[in-house]
Amino acid sequence: MEKIASFQVDHTKFGVGMYISRVDGDIVTYDIRMVKPNGGVYISNPSLHTIEHLFATFARNSEFGESIIYVGPMGCRTGFYLLTRNLPHENAIALVRDAYSFIAGFSGEIPGCSPVECGNYKEHDLESARKDVLPLLASLENYTVEMLNYSYHFNQK
Numbered sequence: 001m002e003k004i005a006s007f008q009v010d011h012t013k014f015g016v017g018m019y020i021s022r023v024d025g026d027i028v029t030y031d032i033r034m035v036k037p038n039g040g041v042y043i044s045n046p047s048l049h050t051i052e053h054l055f056a057t058f059a060r061n062s063e064f065g066e067s068i069i070y071v072g073p074m075g076c077r078t079g080f081y082l083l084t085r086n087l088p089h090e091n092a093i094a095l096v097r098d099a100y101s102f103i104a105g106f107s108g109e110i111p112g113c114s115p116v117e118c119g120n121y122k123e124h125d126l127e128s129a130r131k132d133v134l135p136l137l138a139s140l141e142n143y144t145v146e147m148l149n150y151s152y153h154f155n156q157k
Contacts (some may be wrong), residue, residue: 011037033079042077046125
């Protein structure tokens with residue numbers, strides 16, 4: 001079988017940040033890395049699950065909600081995929097920054113956290129989720145569209 005695009009990126013050369021993984025017509029897949037790939041620290045499943053609920057809910061309820069195709073965790077537990085349609089890159093960065101800021105300060109009931117709404121509603125960890133978003137939030141503070149390209153980071157010292 002042919003290697004998929006995400007397996008063709010050297011995961012040893014980039015870290016925490018937001019990247020354009022692929023573009024398919026008018027759909028952009030963003031690679032949102034919350035921890036360094038293969039860095040030995042990974043996001044726990046309960047935290048990842050909580051971030052997913054909060055991130056997806058925030059994104060779909062934002063001013064960019066109509067442009068959101070998908071928000072979901074990576075199986076390697078290093079971050080998330082965000083798929084958008086017709087959303088300028090500047091807006092995607094702002095959306096992720098705002099969503100992660102929202103998560104960092106969130107308190108209260110996690111949306112979609114009942115047996116009727118979720119297939120694993122008991123596996124959540126809000127405290128860890130609030131902490132786990134902070135490295136990416138710091139990374140995105142002065143992020144530019146140019147920085148969305150993996151190669152930008154490959155060339156940095």
